[in-house]
Structures are given as structure tokens and as C-alpha cells.
Amino acid sequence: MPSHPRSSRLRRGLLAALVAASVAVPVAGAASPAAVPAPAPNVHGPLRGAAPGDLAERYAGTRADIVAAERAASRHGDRGRAAALHAMADPDRHFLAFDGRDGGRGVEVFGDLARAERIAVLVPGAGIGVDHYWRLRNGSLALRQELGERSAVVAWLGYRTPETVSPASVTSGRAAEAAPELVRFIRELTxxxxxxxxxxxxxxxxxxxxxxxxxxxxxxGIVLYGSPGTGYRNAAALHTTATVWAGRAGGDWIADVPHIEVRLPFAHIGFGTDPVSPAFGAETFAAGSGGHSDYLKPGSVPLRNLARIVAGTAGSAETPGEHHA
Structure with a gap:
């Protein structure tokens, strides 16, 4: 059956916007502000162990690296970056890794990693960096609270995330750079x-x-939420033994992004199959009626269901169409 003319026009219009964004790379790049300088970190490489003493030593070392980056940002005159780094250097915060260069990277632990029986690793999307790290931190804290004792949440800002509205956010280049780093980290963690x-x-x-x-x-498990697509046709194409889950909130604008993939000479634009569609083949969970940034909101349906998936009690998670009592 042919698609509705209005729907087709909308999809063509959105595609045109994506193409226009992709060819604007040189202009967008030229307008970007210079990166805030930071020294190379002294702490790097794999952890020696996950015993409390090993972790304490690591946390102290990365804290020193954050303080050094804060000083560099202050000398550069970027008070906003310096303030963000000052908050990250709080003695009560625990970073496994930090690198302030090229926009900044960080891996923070919430909870007792040495004794956790359940570990959730949060991988953020576009628009999350050191300057807006509080968004990732707030969600991590809410999830840790929902999970309770014997759990830990790891906020993995281990890559250069794209801007929310940018050519990089509609192509897989940043993901291709990030994936090997994520594999390295998860292998070390396991x-x-x-x-x-x-x-x-x-x-x-x-x-x-x-x-x-x-x-x-x-x-x-691998949980895809608020997803524009993955770049793969279906869950089977991920070639993983993990259970693949997908959820999308009713008020999430990402639903209006066309699930297409266009191959151009200089880039592939779009990410293909909608992860919450039956064609993708993921297990789905109810994600409430919130917006794109509401999945880890305290007391919300998606937070509750994400915690159940992490805890391994996903059989009690609500599925789309169900109503929580």
C-alpha cells in the first residue's frame, strides 16, 4: 500500500534537512569555538584490580587530573568549564578515568563498584559533555537510587559526543570512533x-x-532508549548474546526522525530501522509519556523499568500498552 502523501512529504523534508546538515560540515566546523586546553592525564591504562584499595587509589589519581584541567580552564578564561570541573573534583566523587582534552572524557562510578552485584553502564547521546555533564550525573544518581544496594552505575562519557543538532548527530562517524573504546572498557570491567x-x-x-x-x-543486556536507530537492520545483526531491549517515550521528539539510511559519496546519513518496531526484533518496555530527556527522571515509568532490566527482573517490567497501577 502506498504511503500517505503528507507522510511522504514529511519524510522527504526531513531527509532534505539531514542532507543539508551533512554538507554544511565545513561551515559548522569553522564556526565552532576553540577547545578549552587541558593537560594530558597522568592516570591512564587499565585498573590493576577492583578491590577497595585499588579503586581508592584510582579515584585519587583521576581527581588530581581533574584539578589540573580545572586550573587550565581557569587560565584560559573559561569560567563555565572551570566551574564544571571544580564540581567533578569533589572528594566524594569517584572517576575511573578522566581526560580534559578535546572537549573532555570521563567515567564516573555511583555506588560501590567493588561489591556491586548489578552494574549499569550508561552511554549518553548527543549534547552531553563536560560542560553539561550534570545531566548524565543526575540520571545516574536517580538510577542508582532506584536500583538500591549491591548495585553500581557507571556513567561512561568515553567519547566525543556530537552536538544535538549537527551533521555528526546524523552520521555514524563518532560512533565508529567510540565503539572500540567502549569495548575496551566493558572488557576491563567484566x-x-x-x-x-x-x-x-x-x-x-x-x-x-x-x-x-x-x-x-x-x-x-543492551538497552536502546530514545534511539534514532542503530545503523543495523535488526537486533540479530548486532551479533550479540545479550538480550536487546528498546523503549521510546510517548513525548519523545525522536519518533519524528525518519528511520532511513542514505548512502552518499561522503557519508551515510540516518540509522535505519526503528528499534521499537517489530521489524527490529528487540524486547520492548514501556517508557511512559515523557520527553527525550525524561527516561531517568525520578519516579518515572521508564526509570522503574530500566532498573528492572538491570536487576534481571525484567519479567515484571511493564510492556508498551500496559498501565502501571
Whole structure:
């Protein structure tokens, strides 16, 4: 059956906008502000172990790297970046890794990683960086609270995320750069904590990153939420033994992004099959009626269901169409 003319026009219009954004790369790049300078980190490489002493030593070392980056940002005159880094350097915060260069990277732990039986690794999407890191932190704190004791949440800002509205956000280049780093981190984590149940929670563009990394990961679940697509036709194409989950909130604008993939001489635009569609073949869960940034909102349906998936009690998760009592 042919598609409705209005729907077809909308899809063509959105596609045209994506193409226009992709060819604007040189202009957008020229208008970008210079990166805030930061020294190379002193702490790098794999962890020696996950015992409390090993982790404490690591956290102290990365804190020193954050302080050094804060000083560099202050000398550069970027008070906003300096303030963000000052908050990250709080002695009560725990970073496994930090690199302030090229926009900044960080891996923060919420909870007791040494004793956690359930570990959730959050992979953020577009628009999340050091300057807006509080968004990822707030969601991580809410999930840790929902999960309760014997759990840990890891906020993995291990890649250069694209701007929300940018050519990079509609192509897989950043995901291709990030995927090997995510594979390395998850392999290290599972080596250190082999008995813990580890789940990847992948928001928005982060789902493109997780899909790229999926075949190299030994995790219990891969959850795609608020996803524009993955760049793969279906869940089977991810070649993973993990259970693949997908959810999208009723008020999420990402639903209006056309699920197409266009191959151009200089880029592939779009990410193909909608992960919540039957054609993709993922397990689906109810994600409430919120917006694109509401999945980890305290007390929300998606937060409750994401926690159930992480805990391995997903049989009690609400599915789309059900109403929570």
C-alpha cells in the first residue's frame, strides 16, 4: 500500500534537512569555538584490580587530573568549564578515568563498584559533555537510587559526543570512533568483576555507539532508549548474546526522525530501522509519556523499568500498552 502523501512529504523534508546538515560540515566546523586546553592525564591504562584499595587509589589519581584541567580552564578564561570541573573534583566523587582534552572524557562510578552485584553502564547521546555533564550525573544518581544496594552505575562519557543538532548527530562517524573504546572498557570491567551482572543502557545517539560495539561485549543486556536507530537492520545483526531491549517515550521528539539510511559519496546519513518496531526484533518496555530527556527522571515509568532490566527482573517490567497501577 502506498504511503500517505503528507507522510511522504514529511519524510522527504526531513531527509532534505539531514542532507543539508551533512554538507554544511565545513561551515559548522569553522564556526565552532576553540577547545578549552587541558593537560594530558597522568592516570591512564587499565585498573590493576577492583578491590577497595585499588579503586581508592584510582579515584585519587583521576581527581588530581581533574584539578589540573580545572586550573587550565581557569587560565584560559573559561569560567563555565572551570566551574564544571571544580564540581567533578569533589572528594566524594569517584572517576575511573578522566581526560580534559578535546572537549573532555570521563567515567564516573555511583555506588560501590567493588561489591556491586548489578552494574549499569550508561552511554549518553548527543549534547552531553563536560560542560553539561550534570545531566548524565543526575540520571545516574536517580538510577542508582532506584536500583538500591549491591548495585553500581557507571556513567561512561568515553567519547566525543556530537552536538544535538549537527551533521555528526546524523552520521555514524563518532560512533565508529567510540565503539572500540567502549569495548575496551566493558572488557576491563567484566575482567575485574566477572560475577556481576552488567547491562548497557544506551540513550539516543549512544544507542548507535552500543550497536557498533555489541558484538564484542559480554553483557546481560543492551538497552536502546530514545534511539534514532542503530545503523543495523535488526537486533540479530548486532551479533550479540545479550538480550536487546528498546523503549521510546510517548513525548519523545525522536519518533519524528525518519528511520532511513542514505548512502552518499561522503557519508551515510540516518540509522535505519526503528528499534521499537517489530521489524527490529528487540524486547520492548514501556517508557511512559515523557520527553527525550525524561527516561531517568525520578519516579518515572521508564526509570522503574530500566532498573528492572538491570536487576534481571525484567519479567515484571511493564510492556508498551500496559498501565502501571
Amino acid at each position: 575482567r575485574l568483576r566477572p560475577d556481576a551482572r552488567t547491562t548497557l543502557l544506551c540513550h539516543s545517539y549512544g544507542s548507535v555507539v552500543c550497536a557498533r560495539a555489541a558484538h564484542g561485549l559480554r553483557v546481560a
